[in-house]
Amino acid sequence: MSTGSAAALPRLSSPRRGVEGLMVRAWGGKDLRLTVIAREQPAERFVRLRVDLDGLLERDEVYPTYWLRLWFETPSGKGHQRAYTVVAPDGATGTGCLEFYLHPGIASDWARSAAPGDGIDATVLNGRDPLAHSPAHLLMVGDGASYPAIADTLRRTGELPVTALLQAHDPEDPQIMPLPVRAGADVRWLEPGQDVVAAALEAVAAAPEGTNVWVALEGVPTRRLAGALRRELGLPKERVHSLAYWKRS
Ligand SMILES: Cc1cc2nc3c(=O)[nH]c(=O)nc-3n(C[C@H](O)[C@H](O)[C@H](O)COP(=O)(O)OP(=O)(O)OC[C@H]3O[C@@H](n4cnc5c(N)ncnc54)[C@H](O)[C@@H]3O)c2cc1C
Known part of the structure; x- marks a missing residue:
């Protein structure tokens, strides 16, 4: 059993969603829980997290630019919903990456300290495939x-x-x-x-x-x-x- 400090324990961002959560649900948003598998920081202002996508790739076509609504948490425990793009989806492992351009903000702060094992709630309710209508x-x-x-x-x-x-x-x-x-x-x-x-x-x-x-x-x-x-x-x-x-x- 680990004797490490509490700071090393995996964190879960699963806040109260309030009115925004009710609206997203009313519009038919489907819920997922993502788990961080790996973290890299290829540039000072850029963090890439590989996450388990909770079966998303079996249920939905994750076209380029596909995004999820992630539920971050304010210091008072309220939901702070922000959109992030799923990149590099890998059907074999059911994983994909979230990439954060860092600036001051709750979502950016979460990414700054995210570590393998951390979880975050997400909702699928998003846009349109930009490659629809077979563009030239x-x-x-x-x-x-x-x-x-x-x-x-x-x-x-x-x-x-x-x-x-x-x-x-x-x-x-x-x-x-x-x-x-x-x-x-x-x-x-x-x-x-x-x-x-x-x-x-x-x-x-x-x-x-x-x-x-x-x-x-x-x-x-x-x-x-x-x-x-x-x-x-x-x-x-x-x-x-x-x-x-x-x-x-
Ligand atoms: C469909 C969609 C997909 C997105 N995908 C990604 C993605 O893959 N990666 C990514 O990094 N972002 C992505 N974003 C943008 C991200 O959701 C916003 O930047 C969000 O506001 C960040 O939340 P926060 O809590 O960190 O900051 P907030 O609380 O929203 O803002 C805090 C402060 O930071 C400023 N700020 C917010 N965003 C930026 C920014 N991008 N550049 C400079 N200043 C900023 C605000 O003006 C404010 O002063 C996406 C947005 C949408 C709508």
Whole structure:
């Protein structure tokens, strides 16, 4: 029997979910409990956790960009729900990875100290496959929070032509992690301060027919870009996947 300190014991994040939990359940969200198997920190601001996915891969198609609602816990024990992307799913082991771009925040803090054996509740109630409608080309626009989804999509889409524009927020850390290099991929970090919406509109205007556009930025640029894609460029709804990944406070 271990005589180690309490800090070394596995932790479980299974908070009271309150009204938010009731709403997610009413919308049909399905519950899982994830368990951390391994942890690595490939960069100062980036943590990767391999987790057991509690049978998710047998029940659902985990397409690139697929995400889960994770239930973190506030210091007072309340639920703090935040979305994270499942990357590198492995059907043979029933596992996948969660990758955290670190900044001040409860979810980031949880990842900073997560260790094998820790558990966290999760709910499946999420978005749409950006590869639906067989795109001829995929244009992805994101930043640190959507880096995991973009890098995983690049790894999992063979030679599908993908253009990815990433916005770096921190001039001290312009390249959070290297992006995968492969045939058919045109991937670049924008200069700090460069207007991501203008750069994205230019890229969309130059993109071939049959391009799906995936946008996952902070709330304000996400709304600006999604609006411009529909109003100014007239892109059909089914070709645009846009979701604010975080909110500046
Ligand atoms: C569908 C979806 C999938 C996502 N997948 C991932 C993923 O795989 N990996 C990942 O790291 N994030 C991902 N995110 C973003 C993540 O959910 C948010 O960043 C979330 O707000 C983090 O929660 P927190 O408790 O750490 O911070 P919060 O309590 O939400 O915020 C605390 C402070 O940090 C700031 N902040 C929050 N997020 C960021 C950020 N990304 N960059 C800079 N400052 C920030 C806020 O403005 C606030 O000041 C995803 C979001 C969505 C909607």
